[in-house]
Amino acid sequence: MRRFLKHNGLSLAFLGLFVAAIVFQAIAGVAAFNDEQDQHGDPHVSFWRYVTSSAFGVAVMENWQSEYLQFTLFMLLTVWLLQRGSPESKELGREGRESDEDQLVGEHARHDSPGWAKVHGFRRRIYENSLLIVMGVIWLGTWFAQSVTGVTEYNSELLDHHEATLSWFEYLGTASFWERTLQNWQSEFLAVGSMAILAVYLRQRGSPESKPVGAAHHETGVEG
């Protein structure tokens, strides 16, 4: 058990933080929702009613989709784009998908390489891009979920104001949908961009996200 915790500490810590954060988001969310209900003279909703509502759903999904977009784009762009001096970047001159030898695939695979890294053909192509594929699918799935919960919430407000409702497709063209989407995207892109450039000049001793403290600013693709 102790070994399990030691070997998986990073993911377990973030899992714990995620669970705590989403629980407290739900608590704060139902309180804020019921404040609005009071303003409209409408009855309060229970915690369980709120967390199964489109209001909570869209609030969660709009954040999840932008996080997975961030990772999807980051993985994709770091294949070909470089940032001199950043530990987030590959070394200069190594842009592209790299050789089979560098990537330890096919005849260059080691005895402990994953099974699909050793084979040829479709299975290896899938495995070579599996991280991008999964992140991309989750991004599209959560973005779709944002749109579905978002149109429900949007139409509920339209009906409250005695206006005609929109179809899902019409909702995709609204300022509301794109404002929700882009407000999340801008923060993700800023965060990743900041990390890429700040890590050129700043250090965090002991973190693999940083270069070694004594590494030169121009050193690219090295970890602390």
Added chain:
Amino acid sequence: MAAVAERFSAALERDDGAAACEELGAAAISAVEQQEEASCAEAILRLDLPRGAAAGKARVYVRSASVELVGGGATFLNEGPAGWKLSAAGCTPRAPSQPYDCELEG
């Protein structure tokens, strides 16, 4: 909520103002009483609202709904502790993205 809209319209057709007011939300009752300066049961019968109309397409999103009436017009409803109640009736569409023009609006 389609049944609520139909009961409301049926009550108006038989001039049963009290029964029609049973289907209204508190804000709509207050609005019609202020507008007509009379009790709801009396005031509601003075308004130009569809009578005896059948419910057509209904749209429900969370706790808000709209019901189109066969023959034209629409009603809007909200779900509260007492179930679905009308918040607006005798509504006709205006320009897109504009609220409906309603004879009764709470």
